[in-house]
Amino acid sequence: MTIVLAFLVGGLYAGGLYMMMRRSIVKLIMGLILLSYATTLLIFTVGGLTRAAPPIVPAGVSEPPVPFADPVPQALILTAIVISFGVLAFAVVLIEQTHRSVGTDDSNNLRGIEGEL
């Protein structure tokens, strides 16, 4: 599965980056989301895969039975996806407000102050 996931991660990166490079800012949103999936899955994959053994200690014993999935990448991912969620929420609203304020969804029309030179 690691190999499959490696390709999946690469694919998600490619997809996310491709979408981000579109001119439509609506697609930019999708690209950002795909990119955050890609990162999440990457950490999960490189952190090592262990099937169906959650890092939870059964009641009454003091350690989980081996093998168990590495809890550290899980905790990291949890933090990371939560953070990306917050950031994405903001980014999405920002894009919407930009569209509303500027009246375009073509990022070529959003050259900002650089366009003034």
Add this chain to the structure above:
Amino acid sequence: MLVAVLSGFGLSLAAPWAVRVGRLRGWLFALLPLLLTLYFLSFTPAVMTGEAITASYNWVPSLGIQLSFYLDGLSWLFALLVSGTGIFIFIYAGAYMADEPLIGRFYAYILIFMASMLGLVLADNLLTLFIFWELTSFSSYLLIGFKHKDEAARKAALQALLITSGGGLALMAGLILLGLAGNSFEISALVAGECLTEHPFYVPTLLLILAGAFTKSAQVPFHFWLPGAMTAPSPVSAYLHSATMVKAGIYLLARFTPILGGTALWHLLLPAVGGLTMLVGAYLSLRQVDLKRILAYSTISSLGALVFLLGLDIPLAAQAAIVFLIVHSMYKGALFLIAGILEHETGTRDVTALGGLARIMPLVALAAGFAALSMAGIPPFFGFVSKELLYETTLGLQDNAILFTTLAVIANMMMVAVAVLVFVRPFTGQLVETPQQPHAVPLGLWLGPLALGLGSLAAGLVLAQVGAILIAPAVSAVVARPTAVKLALWHGVNPMLILSILTVLGGLVVYRYRHSYRRISNRLDMGRQWGPAKWYEFGLEAMLSLGRLQTRVLQHGYLRIYLLTINLVFFVLVGLTLVTKHDFAGQLPSTDLRVHEAVIAAIIAVAMIVVLFARSRLAAVVSLGVVGYGIALIFVFFGAPDLAMTQFAIETLTVILMVLILYRLPPFATFSSRGQRIRDAVIALSVGALITTLVLVSTTVTQPTLLTSYFAENSVPAAKGRNIVNVILVDFRGLDTLGEITVLGIAALGVYALLRLRTPSQRKVDLTATVETELVAEQDKSKEVEAM
């Protein structure tokens, strides 16, 4: 000595307030240079015995930087020059700029300059020297641009600053190299230390230091800033741009002669550059009609002569240089001040538009006469002695004596012509109508030039004393061994005298035919199109164009190209490292795969492709949801229930968010061309392939982690939780979570502000603004009133 140097800085802080004393302010400020002159004079006996007075204060000892001062003959002479001229300049400026509202700032700057110049010549530490060096450039900038409303003044100030600072930067590098080569930053130690001319750093060091000296002392091809600097008020021109600052380069060369001098390179570069400058300055000088520009070019010529002399391979050269230095400072300072008076009184500096002023301002005319005579090298003026010495030096050379002597004679003929021009045209003949009606000149104005002019005469009369007291210690310092100096007006009829007479006669001839000269030289003029001033402008323009071009190329404002660039950088850096550094010998991770895992992975891939090519936004959002849910299922399969739960929850919320947002956004549009899409796809796929490789490679070297076993062992006993992931989140690595919820809080604030905060213009236009928002705004206003 530190106090002496810093006093100028101290007073400059007070200057804006000190000017309130009114008309007497010039005299008041002159007290400081007077005191300083007296202070330095008090060292006369010591200096004459060849003793060096040192003072050292720790500044940045760990970098070898001391505020160390070294008063020997050379620095003493320069210090006297700076403070002595300063007296007259300060008095003069008080009268000259009587109505200037910003006179306080003027005194502040010129005091800073004076202090810096003193620091420069007294410094023993290379870095200290450099610091004061830069400060002189900077104060010069402020003074050249003193008439700051005038665009020409601003440009000239910038030009002077860029040229001298550029040289300054080279000097800095040179001084650092010198310090590194000589293992000390103290000049006295370097002089005493081992010979550096064989050191591998020697050539770059010398070139860099020369670059500093040549820019500051307006050597060709950096000379053009000096005429530009004539936009400065005349006291500044007299003080900085003839008597002192431009001599800093000369000082530097003299100072470093014992350290860097004596090599073939030295004897090649200095005479070449100096000689060229001498000629070019002289050539250009007579072409001018603006009095100050005439003087400026002649100053360039003189500075060239000084560099020329310092580079000649003969002991007498140092003596000739020091004498000429003093001579020039006195007569040129006087002439600049006189030029200032003329402009002040008549409203013009055009030498052809003046005449007969001797009747109105006799004392000024007297001063001008003295100065011009000294400049022309007429006995018994000090200038005569200097010219004799010059010829004696060139004639004494072993190589190129004829060539160099001819050069000197030609340049000096021109100087004679200039001297005649600046005295005869304005002061003799018919009184000419001028823009302003000239009046009698007040004491403050004529005192300075007259004193300097008299000085030129007096020095010629007490030559022996001048030679013993002023010249000898300085020369000893330059050649780094005690040297006696014997000066005399009369040596009998010798080749030098004949050359002197020839020079004066030639100068008169040149003066006579000055109009033809101007015409011919104007016709031959190439400087305006090809001269270094053009290079400067071209360089500046090229730099600006390059900047604009680069901005267009790199800073174009297209977000997608920015992202493309990042991708390319990523691909190149990571790809190259991966390919060149890594050997792909490691075994691939296990290929063990279950049906459901494969199916979910395939579904994720398919859903992602749907996202990429979806025509409808909502189809894309639904497919994104599928991708997210699919990833959550992978979390399930590999034992991450907390992750899966969170992913499901977040995914759902993302869908809600997207749904709430999307219906306000336009439908998907395809703006880019097919070619762009293919290009982007290729790049994106390349990066993706790189990531895949990275994942594969890094999973082959996965290490058993220390953390995991610790967490597993301690989760229940120490942290009292069975869900290790949760224990990590709230306990082992709780700080991460604290940051994480902070991000969420900020994001929420951000969304709130984005949606609620409207610019005033938006408020008007935005018809969708809800009554509720407006109500809130109303309440806010009332609250604001309360708060005020």
Add this chain to the structure above:
Amino acid sequence: MKPAEKDNTIPSLILLTATRYLVPVLLLFSLFLLTRGHNEPGGGFVGGLVAGAAFALYGIAHTVHDARRLLRFPPRVLIGIGLLVAVGSGLFSLFYRRPFMTGIWSVVEVPVIGKVGTPGIFDIGVFITVLGMVLQIVFELMEE
């Protein structure tokens, strides 16, 4: 889209009625996730999300205004409180001269939850913050 028009869509009766049953269930479950999180899958974060979902559902079925009333506190205040609770739980250990965020546990066991400790309080802070954040965003967007 004037406000008068905005919320005039007739809400679905079925959804309204179902919400009456679903919201308490969701809230209960969110607390369940919160309290059990230390030992079973769950925790303050997911709990907060589920609780947020409950209020969001209420907002969709009724109006945002009603959902805000149901919540009682403005979401922003919840965020502030949540952050303070979280950091406060970390500061608690300073009374015991331990570093910031050292877990301090009660000696006696509380029924249902088990031992009470500062990490649990921290998780409550997470819960409140997440709830506040979700609602701040969702409410704002739905009101637009």
Add this chain to the structure above:
Amino acid sequence: MNVLFINLLLALVWTFLTGSFTPNTLIEGFIVGYLVLWLASPLYGPSTYFKKFRQTISFLFFFLRELVSATLKVAYVVIKPDMDVHPGIVAIPLTVTTNTEITLLANLITLTPGTLTLDISSDRRVMYVHVMNVTDVEAFRQEIRQGFERRVGELLR
């Protein structure tokens, strides 16, 4: 509902007595408790508990039966090679009045054969149902009224 409470209590007591806290013992306990209560019913005076309980059970079975048959019908339709369905949207006037009743009814209709509640009219008088096979509209309305609506009414009153 007091009796239900006692019944649940008895089920709990039973699980404690048997010492194993699994769903099986809980259900055992509930059945035993129900029997005990039924035997001891005179103690509690008149109570609708037993009647309601039986009604609920029978409703559940009815519902499950309907759900299974619905699923089989769908299966038949779906698997059959030709798509032989004649759908339609039918309005059904409602007799039940409370929101809970209406919603329960709507949900049940959705979960049972060939029907799907689309919406309730804003005056809560009419329910619009999507039907997979419409043959006789009136007969269908009657069927709903007699089947679900009646049972829901009985159960919730």
Add this chain to the structure above:
Amino acid sequence: MIQTVISAILLTLGALLMLLAGIGILRLPDVFLRMSATSKAATLGVILIMVATAVYFNDLGVTARAMGIVIFIILTVPVSAHMIGRAAYITGVPLWPETRIDELKGRYDEETHRLEGQPAESTNVNQPG
């Protein structure tokens, strides 16, 4: 052991029902018919799987969760179906041309989505073709 066998059978049945729903959603011609398939088959499928799970683990916590899921599914599936159906109808998702009768037609207020509750006499049978 018996528990395992029972739960395996139930799980398989449940899975088959979900497969059935999958076939249904793919084959049926319009969105309303598709919902008919998913709302029933999938619900029963979940119920069977949950019962199987409860039987398999025979643990109070698991059973409670399984029960919770079942109740929640029964509670929510019809609601979602209704919401989607209503939205689909309002947004004009076309009915399958074979649809014989549409008594909703024209009953929604365009602006407010208020739904008229008219007596059901005036049935207008759709003429296919």
Add this chain to the structure above:
Amino acid sequence: MILELPTIILMLGLILTVARLIRGPSLASRVVAFDLMTTIGIGLIAVYAVMTGQPVFLDIAVVLALISFLGTVAFAFYLERSKR
């Protein structure tokens, strides 16, 4: 193992559902497909819990059941609003 069978059946169902998701054509159909996917997902998680003997996974199914409903409602909500 005998429990592989339900998993594979579920996967088949999932694939068919995805096919509908791709084909659409109406958004409503896609949402229905998405809804069915979550339901199958709940089933899959439960099967997986049984298959691996890890009842903790069931908690995920509970969360999914509770929360996915909201997604569907949101889509419907959006659909209705986008009409105006």
Add this chain to the structure above:
Amino acid sequence: MGLLLLLPLLIPFVTAALALLTWRRRRIQRALALAGSIGLLVSALVLLLVVWRGGIQVVQVGNWPAPFGITFVADLFSAIMTVLGGIIAVAVVIFSHASVDSRRERFGYYPLLLFLMMGISGSFLTGDIFNLYVWFEVMLMSSFVLVALGNERAQLEGALKYVTINLVSSAIFLTAVGVLYSVSGTLNMAQLSVQLSQSRQPELITVVAMLFLIAFGIKAALFPLFFWLPASYPVAPVAITALFAGLLTKVGVYALIRVFTLLFTQDIGFTHALLLLIGALTMVTGVLGAAAQNEFRRILSTHIISQIGYMVMGLALFTPLALAGAIFFLIHNIIVKANLFLVSGAVYQLQGSFHLKKLGGLYRSHVGLSLLFLISAMSLAGLPPLSGFWAKFLLIRASLEVNQPVIAFVALGVSLLTLFSMTKIWAEVFWKNRPETAPAPKPLSTSVRLQLLLPVAGLSCLIVGIGLLAEPIFILSSQAASQLLSPAEYVTAVLGGTP
């Protein structure tokens, strides 16, 4: 002692959270912001003192021993950076009182600013690579909001780029952390240092180093990844731009210095040579870009990039003196850059524009402000004896010492062009006459003037002070550099001698 290390994080955090509860009560918010920033500064100063006296300070958050929990570490470098953060925060908060409009103040300006400071302090003090990511995000998230706060069109357009590009950077950062954990099995930077130096696959580590280089390179605005900066910095409220200019990119530089001294030193021949090249290109493009601009804030903004190049140069040369130079440069540049932006803000308050064409005449009417500008501008250009001179001197000397004349030449040339840009502003804004079309300077109330000038004057004093008292600052920088160059010290302090 343990708490002290966390105070720079917790003080802004708690004040920000309190500000959320006192929403829209402007006075309280202002007071909280001031209290938070002063608290941050004071605690950072105490921390620096303690580190100076007692060496590297470490606290194991949650009392879990390193490398298991999260460790907060203050070595001299991080303590210095935290102090600088405090200084800029105080100045910006005071300046904000006078310059930020009430609209923004009512929409969370102060809490956001405090959260930003929290993220910055956390980034400086954490000893854990993932925790660094978290604080980066806290910092970025608040900066995202602050850039967009106000909803003006230019702001939104700038923010869009800023956010998008930084999200990409974060994704790369996260990827890098994931791979790093995968190949080393730890997140604690001290232990990472040990693990990586013993790695069996140093080549892979170099690949990871590239990931970090790109991730931090974007945040630090290195060539050719800087485009987000000129796009976004000039659109925020000027007080915020000052804060960003002073601190945000520098956090990227801090992170670069941290990881390329502590973690990635296996292949210096490659990585640091690459850094040197990037540093040179960054310097040059930044300064040329600035020369092309004709707007006060945009000149300054583009110029930030150029200065980052110097810091990277110091890192790339990798000698004690060069690193000391880089740190000295950081100290100097943070203060100077922020101050220049504050001056531009004061000018804006007076004349209502940032365009050089629309400005002028302030030399005559506002001599104090002119002088304060000149001090900062000349310090930026490296005029001795101001702070910038020493920074430049150290770097040039360091490069000449290791026989890298090319980079020295580039650095000197760039410094000349810096001078050009600064004098351009000086000539246009101060010397030149006020254009006919421009309005006369607005008379400002005394309190507003005080709030505008106090921070500028204070920072200017620091600039002069650093220049005159270069010795202690240099010793501090060089001690900090020597700590950086001996990772063993850091490792021992964190892991307690049992790496």
